[in-house]
Amino acid sequence: MQEILTLVQSPEAWVALVTLVVMEVVLGIDNLIFISILTNKLPGTHRVKARRIGIGLALIMRLALLGTIAWIVQLTRPVFEAFGHGFSWKDMILIAGGLFLVWKATKEIHHSVDPKDHAEDFIATSAINSFTAAIGQILLLDLVFSVDSIITAVGMTPHLPIMVAAVVIAVTVMLLAATPLANFIERNPTIVMLALAFLLMIGTTLIAEGMGFHVPKGYIYAAMAFSALVEGLNIMARNARLRKQRAENVH
Template sequence: MADFVQALSSPSAWVGVLSLTLLELVLGIDNVVFITLLASRLPAAQQALARTVGLALAVVTRVALLSGIAWLTRLQEPLLTVLGQGLSVRDLILIGGGLFLMVKSVRELSRMAADPLGTGEASAGQVSLLSVILQIPLIDVVFSLDSVITAIGISGNVPVMVTAVVLAMVVMVAASGPISRYLDAHPPLKLLAAAFLLLVGTNLVAEAFEVGVPSAYLYFTMLFAGVVMLFTVRAARTVRAQAVSQALEAAQQDQSERQSG
């Protein structure tokens, strides 16, 4: 413990902590979206618990990854060849995680298309609390694999990396609640979030074959689509309010005409 504290005692170490924390937060956007959508299938009283416990377990998995630095470097060595492409353990993890995300996203999109407001039978059969808690750290391994390898390349200081991971997860826990409530209040944005995860899953599989799109492009695309969706939701709300106001005015005018007649 003393060595851990000593490693964080210099200003350069805290600059590294800040830099890596920001990196984890930027690369963890898709993770927060997945957790939010996954937890939304639970009863409202269990959603916060699932997010908190799931992310706490995710911290454990990330710290374990950081502790196995030598093992992580071996993950990038080719293990087998498929269609002339050498695949490492990292690539296989990306393929498996990407396919899992794609399946989950398609199922979520189908459910939302059948019941956009989440009030009918399509929202029945919700997942269990335990399955959600277990899925969060498992998929976090896929999401965090590249960011952990990048963090090792940038810093290489385990105490700095562990501190950055813990701080980033604290921010994610705090942000997941407001994000979940906002998505619940705006179902079209939840549909967009599921489409974003489908895009991320497809890109993970593509990355395994070295044809993936840089994450910055994906985030910018979805940010632009999200802004457009926000304006669309706002415009639809305004149109709906105007229609209700006009209907009330017409009804009042009709009633006054009947009384005067």
């Protein structure tokens, strides 16, 4: 308790908290895009429930991982060497997560281009199986990002209460933003392809980082922001044309 009171009175602790929250929220954008695309394929009555359960379980998992932070930090130690690079458990987790994202994004892009193959997707099975599969995939991807963000957080602050507070705040923001973002994506189908392209890029980046190639995340998020801005302008232009057409039809 004394440690928490000391941190509350420390300006450095508040700066670290704000920095960690921003980092967690930015990293959470990837998760939200994936969750939105995944849950939008569920029946309407299950979508909000799947998002809340998935994000809620993700919060529990992240807090549990913070409880094993000493073990998490050891994941950066090389386990074996190949191609001149020492691979750690963290690297292997990033590569596995990146491959999963690339596979999932590629599969969804294929389904968007050829909707007739939707029957092959797990969503085409029973509602219970699809709901469970959606939750499982949300947790799987969150595990990948959680390990990466926790290791990054350790380098920013040694105080566990700050990390816990940052995770709780960031996941709360994700929970509040999940449904509005999913609804926006559903109302604008062209956003889906852009979001899938983001996931493909993020998956490739994770694989590259796992292989030992550092990719500055600022470049990735700047490219995503620019693409989103261009798509936003396209949506505004499209809506303006529709309003003009309706006005002409009235007259």
